Amino acid sequence: MSLTRSLVHLVRDKHITEADFEWASLFVLDTLACALGALKTEPARILATVAPPARGDTGRRAFYLGGLCHILEMDDLHRDSVTHPGCVVIPAAWAVAEEHDLRGRAFLKAVLAGYEACCRVGMAVGKAHYRVWHNTSTCGPFGSAMAAAELLGLTGDQAVWALGNAGTQSSGLWEFLASGAMSKHLHTARGAESGVLAAQLAREGFTGPERILEGEKGFFAGFCRDPVPAAVTAAPEQSWQLTRTSIKPWPCCRHTHPAIDAAIGLHSELGGAEIARVTVGAYQAALDVCDRPQPEDPYSAKFSLQHCVAIALKDGRVDQASFDAASRSRMAGERPKVALSVAPGVDSAYPRSWGAEITVETADGRKLHASRREAKGDPENPVGPEELSVKARALLLDGGMAAGEANALIGKILALPTDIPVRDLELFAPGRAGEAAPPLARSA
Missing domain, CATH: 3.30.1330.120 (2-methylcitrate dehydratase PrpD)
Structure with a gap:
C-alpha cells in the first residue's frame, strides 16, 4: 500500500473525542483572528486587489484567507514538522464548509484531519528540507487537500488522488527572507488553494499519483535529502497532531x-x-x-x-x-x-x-x-482558552472590528463543537473591518 493511501486510512481511522473538537475550535479561533487582524495591512490590500474572491469560487476564497492568516506572524506552529498548519488547513476547510453550508462538527473534523496530514508529511521531510524549502508551503497542500476531501465526502481512491495532486503543486522557497519580500503570504495562500483545487478535481474523477511521496520521481526524491518516510504513518495511536501544536503569544518567527x-x-x-x-x-x-x-x-x-x-x-x-x-x-x-x-x-x-x-x-x-526547553504556547506550557480569547480579541480589534462584534465572533467560533452552521461565523460581514467592508464582502 502506498504511503498516501496509508495516510488516508490512518486519518480516517482515528477516534475523535469531545476534547478534540474543543481543541480544534481553539485553533480555529487563533487562526481566524490572525487573518482578520491583518485586514488593514499592505499585503492584505494587495491580496484583495489582485485576487478578490467571489462567493462560489471556493479555491480563491481559501487563497485569500490563507494569505491573510500568515501576515502577522501570530499563527500556530507544529514543532516536529516545522509547519504552520492552521494557516493552510483552516482556510481550505472554512472555504469548503461555507460554500456547501456545512456545520461545525464536520468542519472541525476536517480541520483535525488536515492538521494530521500536513504534520505527518512534514515530520517525514527530514531536517535538510527546511534549509531551502518552507515546510508550511510544501507540506501544507497535503493538509488542505485532506481537509477538503473530508468535507466533500471523497472516496478512498478520490482522497488519494487529491493528495497526489496536492503534492505535485508543492512549492515555496526561503529566498524571500533575503530581502524581506512578501512571498511567505503567497506560500500559505497557494497552499490552501492547491488542496481545495486538488480535492474538487478528484471528486470529478481527475486522477493523481498514488506514490507522490515515495515514488522514484516523487516528493521525497525531489525535495528531501534526508527523508524519514516511516514518519508518515508512525505511532497512529498518538493524539491528534493538532493537540501537539503550539500557539504563538508573540508576533514573530x-x-x-x-x-x-x-x-x-x-x-x-x-x-x-x-x-x-x-x-x-x-x-x-x-x-x-x-x-x-x-x-x-x-x-x-x-x-x-x-x-x-x-x-x-x-x-x-x-x-x-x-x-x-x-x-x-x-x-x-x-x-x-x-x-x-x-x-x-x-x-x-x-x-x-x-x-x-x-x-x-x-x-x-x-x-x-x-x-x-518549551516556550510559552507549547503543548507542555499551553496558552489557555481565556488567554487565547484575549489574544484573539486584541487581533480582531486591531483589524478594525468593533468590540461587541469581536466578542460575538469569538463566542460563535468556540460554539462550533455544538454544531452551529459554519456560515453563522460571517467572517467578512460588511463593516466588520472598519468603516469600509472588507474585500471579500464587497465581492460576494
Missing part, C-alpha cells in the same frame, strides 16, 4: 520564541542595569533563519534573534510595536551585544523541543542565566 521567553524572564532580574554582553545558545535551524544582526524593516526584525532578545530584555515584553522603526532604532546599540551560537544540547533536541539558553553579563559584573 517561532524560532525566536524560546529565547524571547527566557529573555522576558530575565528582564525583572536586570532591574534596568546596563547590558554588556548577551550570549544565546540555540539550535541550528533557528540560526539559519533568524541570524539577522541588522534588520532594516519590520518583517526582517521579526526574523532577528538579535533584535527579539534585545528588546525582550529591555522592555520585558514583545508586541507588534517592538518591530517598528522606532523600536529598531532604539535597539541599534543593543543588538550588537547579542552573540548567537549553536548549543549542542538544544540542537540535538530539535525539532522535538525548540529551546534556547541565554546568559546576560551586566556592566556591573553580574551574570544572569535562563533557559527554555
Whole structure:
C-alpha cells in the first residue's frame, strides 16, 4: 500500500473525542483572528486587489484567507514538522464548509484531519528540507487537500488522488527572507488553494499519483535529502497532531520564541542595569533563519534573534510595536551585544523541543542565566482558552472590528463543537473591518 493511501486510512481511522473538537475550535479561533487582524495591512490590500474572491469560487476564497492568516506572524506552529498548519488547513476547510453550508462538527473534523496530514508529511521531510524549502508551503497542500476531501465526502481512491495532486503543486522557497519580500503570504495562500483545487478535481474523477511521496520521481526524491518516510504513518495511536501544536503569544518567527521567553524572564532580574554582553545558545535551524544582526524593516526584525532578545530584555515584553522603526532604532546599540551560537544540547533536541539558553553579563559584573526547553504556547506550557480569547480579541480589534462584534465572533467560533452552521461565523460581514467592508464582502 502506498504511503498516501496509508495516510488516508490512518486519518480516517482515528477516534475523535469531545476534547478534540474543543481543541480544534481553539485553533480555529487563533487562526481566524490572525487573518482578520491583518485586514488593514499592505499585503492584505494587495491580496484583495489582485485576487478578490467571489462567493462560489471556493479555491480563491481559501487563497485569500490563507494569505491573510500568515501576515502577522501570530499563527500556530507544529514543532516536529516545522509547519504552520492552521494557516493552510483552516482556510481550505472554512472555504469548503461555507460554500456547501456545512456545520461545525464536520468542519472541525476536517480541520483535525488536515492538521494530521500536513504534520505527518512534514515530520517525514527530514531536517535538510527546511534549509531551502518552507515546510508550511510544501507540506501544507497535503493538509488542505485532506481537509477538503473530508468535507466533500471523497472516496478512498478520490482522497488519494487529491493528495497526489496536492503534492505535485508543492512549492515555496526561503529566498524571500533575503530581502524581506512578501512571498511567505503567497506560500500559505497557494497552499490552501492547491488542496481545495486538488480535492474538487478528484471528486470529478481527475486522477493523481498514488506514490507522490515515495515514488522514484516523487516528493521525497525531489525535495528531501534526508527523508524519514516511516514518519508518515508512525505511532497512529498518538493524539491528534493538532493537540501537539503550539500557539504563538508573540508576533514573530517561532524560532525566536524560546529565547524571547527566557529573555522576558530575565528582564525583572536586570532591574534596568546596563547590558554588556548577551550570549544565546540555540539550535541550528533557528540560526539559519533568524541570524539577522541588522534588520532594516519590520518583517526582517521579526526574523532577528538579535533584535527579539534585545528588546525582550529591555522592555520585558514583545508586541507588534517592538518591530517598528522606532523600536529598531532604539535597539541599534543593543543588538550588537547579542552573540548567537549553536548549543549542542538544544540542537540535538530539535525539532522535538525548540529551546534556547541565554546568559546576560551586566556592566556591573553580574551574570544572569535562563533557559527554555518549551516556550510559552507549547503543548507542555499551553496558552489557555481565556488567554487565547484575549489574544484573539486584541487581533480582531486591531483589524478594525468593533468590540461587541469581536466578542460575538469569538463566542460563535468556540460554539462550533455544538454544531452551529459554519456560515453563522460571517467572517467578512460588511463593516466588520472598519468603516469600509472588507474585500471579500464587497465581492460576494
